[in-house]
Amino acid sequence: MSRLLNKVAVITGGGRGIGKAIVEAFVAEGARVVIGDIDPQAAGLESRFGAERVVFKRADVTVESDIEALVTCAVERFGRLDIMVNNAGALGDQAAVVDLDSHSFARTIALLLGSVALGHKYAAQQMIAQGGGGSIVSLSSIAGIQAGWSSASYDAAKAGVLHFARSASYELATEQIRSNVVAPGLILTPIIGTACNVAPEHYEAFTESLREPYGDLIPLGRAGKPEDIAQAVLFFASEESSHITGQALAVDGGLTSMTGFDIGGVVAKAVESFNAQLDRPDEGKIGWLPNRNS
Incomplete structure (x- = not known):
């Protein structure tokens, strides 16, 4: 398996859930990876694969200098940057519209949309300095396609990811840098437990308990897995999508193909x-x- 042989990638939020699955898929396909995360358990992936393949660097993607440092780390450790995956995120402000707090709203936008913008900025700068070419993949959500899946703040931020990537794809096309989006649906990840105020030690059991009810809701009949999203990201990162840019792919088992x-x-x-x-x-x-x- 060598779809990403000799490619160098930065993956934000790579410590668990979808991000971890993306790291595993990339390494299996030959990539060398820098993981940026505030979660120290991401360091376990460096130990597992070895520092010659995976490097963990603590990064808060709401801090511009941390995103810049991830790109610098990739170049210093592996010599270049070919792929940027803007994956890091959280639920953000879940307040109702009538209860919005300006600080919490701004924080949500910074985390979910601002980090994507800055990821594009520093990845593109490096890719252009190398002579052009590269792939930027950003994670949105079906909440960015249809309203009602989460709070207005989250929905708006994820919708912004879609449009920012499209705008960036136009600007960066002359440099042969592609920008695409993967929009996950109902995926079995630990973030579900966070959303429902479940104690961390029960995340795994709670997530597993949703497998059947999610499957009943999703047209294809099963809940989504982190690996489903990782394979879509891998497609956009690889040369298999070399003539695709400015596009969004919903990986949702058919949820957004039908009404509610x-x-x-x-x-x-x-x-x-x-x-x-x-x-x-x-x-x-x-x-x-x-x-x-x-």
Whole structure:
């Protein structure tokens, strides 16, 4: 497996969950990786793979100098930068609109959108200095595509990631630097426990308890895994997507392809009721509507 052989990547938020899965996928494909994270457990990945393959550097992505330092670290340790993955994030301000606090809102934007902007800035500067070429992949969310999946602050920040990446892709195309976005859906990661105020020691059990209810909600019938997102990021990072830029890929099992309720079931019942009144139970069936009860 060598889709990223000899490539050098910076991955923010690589200590656990989706970020950890991205690190593992990249290393398996031959990349050398600098992980930027405030979580010290990310250092375990350096120990696991060896410092010649993975380097952990503590970084707070709301601090501009920390993002710059990650790029500098990649160049000093591995000689260049080919891939930037803007993954770090958290739930941010979950307050209702009527309860918004300006400081918390600004912090959420800085973490989820500002870090993506700065990741583009310093990665692009280095890629251009090397002669051009490279891939920047940013993590948004289905909350950036459809409202209602999280708070207004989170939704807005994630929507901003989509549009920033599109704008950046236009500016950077002449340098052969691509910018794309992966938008995860309902993924089984520890952040769910954080959102629901579950004690850290119960994160794993709580996350596992959501596997079946998530699967019942998602059209493809199963909850998303961090590895699902990692494979999408890997595609955008590799040469397999060399003619793709400014695009967003929702990895959500089909959630954003449908409305928030079972429109098929609603219409099917209406057709059944209407035809029953006409004593024509076998007429008027709608072929494209899935049977969600089967």
